[in-house]
Amino acid sequence: MSSDDIIGSDATLNSDQQRTFVAILDMIIPASDDGRFPSAADMDVLGYIAKTDHQLLDTVRNELDRLNAVSEDLYGVAFGDAGETHRQGLLDGIRGAEPQFLGGLALQTVTLYYQDDRVMEAIGMEARPPFPKGFEVVAGDLSLLDPVRARGQIYRDVED
Amino acid sequence: MTDEVVDVLIIGAGASGAAVAWSLAETKMQILCLEQGGWMDPSEYASTKRDWEVLQGTDFAISPNFRDRAADYPINDDESPIAVANFNAVGGSTILYSAHFPRMHPSDFKVRSLDGVADDWPIDYQTLEPFFAENDRNIGVSGLAGDPAYPYHEPPLPPVPLGLMGETMGRGFNKLGWHWWPSDTAIITEPYEGREQCVNLGPCNAGCAKGAKSSADITYWPIALRQGVALKTDCRVREITVDEHDMATGAIYFDADGVEHHQRAEVVIMACNGVGTPRLLLNSTSPNFPNGLANRSGLVGKNLMFHPWGHVGGVFDQPLASHFGPQGSCMLSQEFYETDPNRDFVRGYNMQITRGGGPVSTARNGVAQGKIPWGIGHHEAFDKHYDRAINLGLCCEDLPEEHNAVTLDPELTDSNGIPAPKVTYTLSENSRKMLDHGLEKGTEVMKAAGAWDIQTHAPMRMAGWHLLGTARMGKDASRSVVNEWGRSHDVRNLFIVDGSVFVTSGGVNPTTTIQAVALYIADSMKRNLENLFD
Numbered sequence: 001m002s003s004d005d006i007i008g009s010d011a012t013l014n015s016d017q018q019r020t021f022v023a024i025l026d027m028i029i030p031a032s033d034d035g036r037f038p039s040a041a042d043m044d045v046l047g048y049i050a051k052t053d054h055q056l057l058d059t060v061r062n063e064l065d066r067l068n069a070v071s072e073d074l075y076g077v078a079f080g081d082a083g084e085t086h087r088q089g090l091l092d093g094i095r096g097a098e099p100q101f102l103g104g105l106a107l108q109t110v111t112l113y114y115q116d117d118r119v120m121e122a123i124g125m126e127a128r129p130p131f132p133k134g135f136e137v138v139a140g141d142l143s144l145l146d147p148v149r150a151r152g153q154i155y156r157d158v159e160d
Numbered sequence: 161m162t163d164e165v166v167d168v169l170i171i172g173a174g175a176s177g178a179a180v181a182w183s184l185a186e187t188k189m190q191i192l193c194l195e196q197g198g199w200m201d202p203s204e205y206a207s208t209k210r211d212w213e214v215l216q217g218t219d220f221a222i223s224p225n226f227r228d229r230a231a232d233y234p235i236n237d238d239e240s241p242i243a244v245a246n247f248n249a250v251g252g253s254t255i256l257y258s259a260h261f262p263r264m265h266p267s268d269f270k271v272r273s274l275d276g277v278a279d280d281w282p283i284d285y286q287t288l289e290p291f292f293a294e295n296d297r298n299i300g301v302s303g304l305a306g307d308p309a310y311p312y313h314e315p316p317l318p319p320v321p322l323g324l325m326g327e328t329m330g331r332g333f334n335k336l337g338w339h340w341w342p343s344d345t346a347i348i349t350e351p352y353e354g355r356e357q358c359v360n361l362g363p364c365n366a367g368c369a370k371g372a373k374s375s376a377d378i379t380y381w382p383i384a385l386r387q388g389v390a391l392k393t394d395c396r397v398r399e400i401t402v403d404e405h406d407m408a409t410g411a412i413y414f415d416a417d418g419v420e421h422h423q424r425a426e427v428v429i430m431a432c433n434g435v436g437t438p439r440l441l442l443n444s445t446s447p448n449f450p451n452g453l454a455n456r457s458g459l460v461g462k463n464l465m466f467h468p469w470g471h472v473g474g475v476f477d478q479p480l481a482s483h484f485g486p487q488g489s490c491m492l493s494q495e496f497y498e499t500d501p502n503r504d505f506v507r508g509y510n511m512q513i514t515r516g517g518g519p520v521s522t523a524r525n526g527v528a529q530g531k532i533p534w535g536i537g538h539h540e541a542f543d544k545h546y547d548r549a550i551n552l553g554l555c556c557e558d559l560p561e562e563h564n565a566v567t568l569d570p571e572l573t574d575s576n577g578i579p580a581p582k583v584t585y586t587l588s589e590n591s592r593k594m595l596d597h598g599l600e601k602g603t604e605v606m607k608a609a610g611a612w613d614i615q616t617h618a619p620m621r622m623a624g625w626h627l628l629g630t631a632r633m634g635k636d637a638s639r640s641v642v643n644e645w646g647r648s649h650d651v652r653n654l655f656i657v658d659g660s661v662f663v664t665s666g667g668v669n670p671t672t673t674i675q676a677v678a679l680y681i682a683d684s685m686k687r688n689l690e691n692l693f694d
Contacts, residue, residue: 028534037539052214099530106534110523115210123519123546130207131369134359135484140322142304144330145341153308154339156274156498158266158284 013046017064019080021046023087024064024102028109036122040109048112049105056104063102070094162422166192166390169411169425171397171440173197174252175671176658176678177431178380179295183682185387187689193389194413194423196396197231197249200377205367212363213520220366222256222622224248231394233574233581235435237624240585242466244435244624250393251377253433257625257671258365258488259346259373260512261301263292263310264666264673267498268557271664275499275506278559281663282635282644283680285311291676291683296344299374300352301672303344309494317352320345321360325482325550326490329513332609338495343512344672345489346374360485362518373486395421398578399444400428400453400654407693408453408654414576426653427685427692431678433658434464434627438566439581441631454631454648454656459641461567463560464583465629465665468591470554470618472602474611479547482516490515496601497667505593507557509667511602516549531613545613552606554598554618556591557667560629587619595619626670631660645688646681652693657681 013021022041029040049056064079067090071079075086082090095101113119117127126133168184170177173195181193202208206215217226222245224232231248247256266285271278289311295301296316303315319342322330326342333340347358347368358372371378385391394416401409401422410424430437438461444453452460493511500508517525522545526532532541564585572580595618606614634640637649642661648654657678659670666673685692 029538030536032539103528106527107524110527111214111520114519114523115214120519123542125519127210129210129212130361130363131205132208132359134361134370135481137321137323137360137481137485138327140324140326140330140342142322142342144327144334145304147334147337148308148339148341149306151308151337151339154494154498155265155309155311156267158270158274 013061013064016068016078016080017061020064020067020078023080024067024105025109027087027091028106029113038116038118040113043112043116045109045112049108053104053108056108060105063105067091067094161419163424165410165424165426166190167425168192168427168429169194169423170429170431171411172252172431172433172436172658173250173376173381173391174431174433175254175376176433176674177429178251178376178384179675179678180429180431180657180682181384181389182298182380183679184685185384185389187686188388191389192423192425193391194395194397194411195250195391195393198393199250200255200367202367202369202371205369207361207363207366207369212366213518216363216366220256222365222625230575233578234572236569236572236580236582240583241587241619241621242468242585242624243621244583244627245622246433246435246627249377250381250391251375253625254375254671255367255377256365257375258514258669259486260489260669261344261346261672262492262510262668263344264668265497266311268664268666271507277506278664279634279639282633288673288676288680289313291679292672294679295672295675299346299379300348300355301344301346301374302349304342307341309339309341309497315344317349319343320347320349320358320486320489322490323481323485325480325515326513328476328480329491329550329605329609332605333493335608336605338493338605340491340493343489343492345486346671347486347489348372348374358486362483362485362487362515364486365488396574396576396578397440398576400440402444402446402449402453402651404448406448406651408651418576428654430654430656430660431658434630434660435566435581435583437656437658437660438630439568442568443579449650454641454650454654456650457638457641459562459632459639461630462562462565463629463632464564464566464585464627465558465560465662466585466624467558467626467665467667468556468587468595468618469620469623470556470595470598470602471616471620472552472554472599472606473615474550474552474606474609475545475613476548476550476609476611480516480550482547482549483518485515488512488514493605496597503597505590505597507559507590507594507667509554509556509594509598511598512553512555512669514551514553516547516551519546522546522549529615550606550609550611552602554595554602555667555669556594556598558591558665559588560632560664561588566630626659626665628659628662628665628670631656632663633661634663645684655681655685
């Protein structure tokens with residue numbers, strides 16, 4: 001393992017992959033302009049994938065390598081070092097032809113993202129499991145059933 | 161190893177096995193139940209964890225093939241558009257059920273007489289009504305009396321909350337002049353029999369940590385055990401044994417250590433539902449029953465019925481707090497339940513209104529469907545979907561067809577080497593037309609309720625919750641497996657009490673009817689104890 005390898009749980013990326021990985025996460029879910037929502041790049045997505053969907057790691061590495069290779073060909077730098085406009089254009093091009101490209105990474109990213117305390121708070125949820133506190137739900141207006149009652153029986157009578 | 165003989169041996173501790181054990185306990189017979197799973201620990205249920213939405217699709221996935229717990233057995237459902245869902249533990253699939261608890265209708269028991277299809281049941285709604293009511297009281301069922309889609313009955317507890325989403329849908333149904341009603345639900349909404357009421361955790365179908373959902377492990381079993389019924393967990397039955405006089409003699413099973421036992425019994429009761437029961441019977445071959453036990457009719461495993469399931473999802477402008485509350489239970493519509501000769505299909509379906517998804521499932525589904533984009537528009541799009549979704553499930557009556565079947569897989573086995581079940585199923589033309597009709601009507605009511613985004617899908621693959629018909633009930637031994645009170649035509653001390661005995665499926669979630677049938681069969685056994693084997 002070289003000194004610039006990045007360790008996330010038991011997952012590793014080389015430095016080019018890592019810079020591209022961070023760039024991609026920020027393109028999947030960027031921070032909101034008002035600062036309420038963090039960027040997905042602020043979260044340990046790699047460690048989460050290593051824990052929950054280890055087989056996806058190789059796919060992600062291959063996809064990152066492909067992005068870097070195409071970016072090197074077009075712009076002479078790895079994807080993570082390219083300008084924002086170039087990155088977006090390159091990504092849109094590949095995903096336009098292959099909608100599933102980086103799809104697994106995106107699903108795991110949103111899965112982790114929407115369990116994060118900061119995100120929970122931003123969407124108005126307490127950062128806790130449902131149990132034991134539970135939630136309040138309004139009973140609802142049962143007078144809405146008046147027209148249903150007024151219509152009367154709708155099941156079929158059955159003769160013995 | 162041969163175990164001491166018992167009076168009654170029940171195979172399976174789920175919805176029906178628990179109800180039968182409870183009912184027979186008063187006889188003071190020596191009763192033993194063998195269950196291949198163990199007791200669940202509610203503190204481990206999904207709702208106790210931050211990653212509860214993830215756990216719904218992993219540790220508590222509805223398919224045993226994905227879940228792959230030690231108690232599970234694999235099911236080959238490659239030749240079916242609908243995958244089997246179940247759970248193996250004390251309580252069976254009630255651990256994961258949504259507790260949506262509508263009864264079958266009177267007409268459901270008379271489909272041949274009324275509509276000229278399938279067969280009539282040998283029993284009717286009136287016969288089962290006392291047992292529906294008894295079951296409601298025993299486990300704690302909530303609901304609102306007076307539903308005009310049913311003969312009058314009074315659930316013992318008030319209904320689960322409609323919430324803003326229920327009101328929204330109710331107004332939509334009212335605009336169209338269609339029936340709707342708060343669901344009968346096996347969830348207690350007030351303290352009941354020592355259990356605390358529902359606090360709207362949400363993911364009922366990944367186990368109820370509160371104990372408010374009336375699963376069989378916390379309702380029937382504690383009482384049955386106190387009354388002397390014995391329950392052995394982690395015991396997987398391989399076959400039912402039979403003597404030369406065509407009488408069942410017990411069951412061969414493996415304990416948790418893999419040690420083989422022969423449990424002898426005077427009476428054997430099968431309660432493994434529509435896949436597990438035929439699997440065991442077909443695996444119980446002997447010189448007198450070369451094609452499987454109790455199978456002289458050739459119908460064991462045949463006539464498998466699911467409920468083909470359609471989904472209509474709607475997204476609304478206003479926040480609805482829609483992912484709070486019992487996930488699978490809110491309200492139903494039976495506007496299209498009964499046969500209408502003006503339609504191009506017979507029989508009908510139930511519309512089950514269920515709650516919206518939590519944050520993770522909203523994001524995952526939205527991203528996967530392209531409705532919530534990557535990039536700068538992500539947050540705004542998420543906000544437009546989250547907390548504003550309502551789901552509508554179409555539970556379509558599935559008519560029996562012999563080619564839809566459970567057989568034994570020639571190669572696949574469970575961890576004890578017992579052949580796995582194989583499901584072969586084709587969606588019928590009638591079901592396809594019913595689903596199409598339901599998707600159209602579901603879309604119509606979503607629009608009437610104000611949804612701005614509507615998605616439809618049918619049939620849903622991961623929706624084989626209801627497993628029915630594979631050891632059907634009837635008076636004609638050549639056309640059925642058990643008689644009108646659940647006793648095998650071929651083996652006079654073998655009873656079947658689960659969804660296998662259903663002659664037709666109705667168009668509603670079957671657990672309340674399964675438990676009513678089980679209580680009815682147990683009551684019949686008690687009334688016929690003197691001449692049980694005649």
